[in-house]
Amino acid sequence: MIDYETLLISFKQILKDNGLKFTKQRDIILKTLYSNTGHFTPEELLSIIKKDYPKLTIGIATIYRTLGLLEESKIVDSISFGAKGKKYEIGVKAHHDHLVCIECAKLIEFLDETIELQQELIAKKFDFKMTGHNMNIMGICKECQKKKI
Amino acid sequence: MIDYETLLISFKQILKDNGLKFTKQRDIILKTLYSNTGHFTPEELLSIIKKDYPKLTIGIATIYRTLGLLEESKIVDSISFGAKGKKYEIGVKAHHDHLVCIECAKLIEFLDETIELQQELIAKKFDFKMTGHNMNIMGICKECQKKKI
DNA sequence: GTTAGTGCAAATCGTTTGCACGGTT
């Protein structure tokens, strides 16, 4: 996984290239995403930040705006839960897909080279300019299967 | 693809098993989904029904409630567009995945046996009881690539 | 007759936007 220094430099470069500014809020959102492993909703991210930086004023709108920016810049990835919102995570680590537990909403990451390759072949076959993909296997995780008994 | 008679019988059976009623609205929603190929948002479905059955009174709430029921019953599948809603289609035909155009929201269906098989292997590997999966390849379709020039 | 289903409108939830002020360049 990329180190934080490098990530920060490349984020600053992206901002500069687009005439955007590097603010406290953007700094802290990126740092928080980097240092907390896992997948967060915008609201979850906000409450982590409010807890970790009580002095900082920050609103949910900024979280959304910054996550949008980070997603465009390919720094974070998102996974969608229908009308139930989206979850975000740092996306500069190795790409992966998800197993989604329909009971507890837990996410398990995996990477499968065979699938990755097939996806590229399929996109090519349909003259599709692939910009990304997401694959979610829905089901009931090991732990929740036990609970049900 | 399953014929409509059989589908209707199994839907009625599901309703009966759960102490639910077979209503005009449910009848027509299923029929409309079956006879119109494609992927529809709840709003789109409602306007098709209102056009085809001008005498029927039906509201958007019923569409949502029925689609939820049909999805639980595995009769329809949905594909999510983040906060931009969901689209539904009859799911009793052969399973397939989607190419999603990020410009025009068009969906292209495909089926890839290699990927299907890999998914089962992955679920097994993580002791996941797979209940479903969705895979969406995002990108720009052939037509939209041309438009951009 | 009992119970579930309906349409409607209000409520809700996640997300986006307009605006005046504050911070970065």
Next chain:
DNA sequence: AACCGTGCAAACGATTTGCACTAAC
């Protein structure tokens, strides 16, 4: 100084819900 970013609250769009009425059983 110029301009972007911010918080706030209002606006928004998709979906859900409470209610009194209606229809399926």
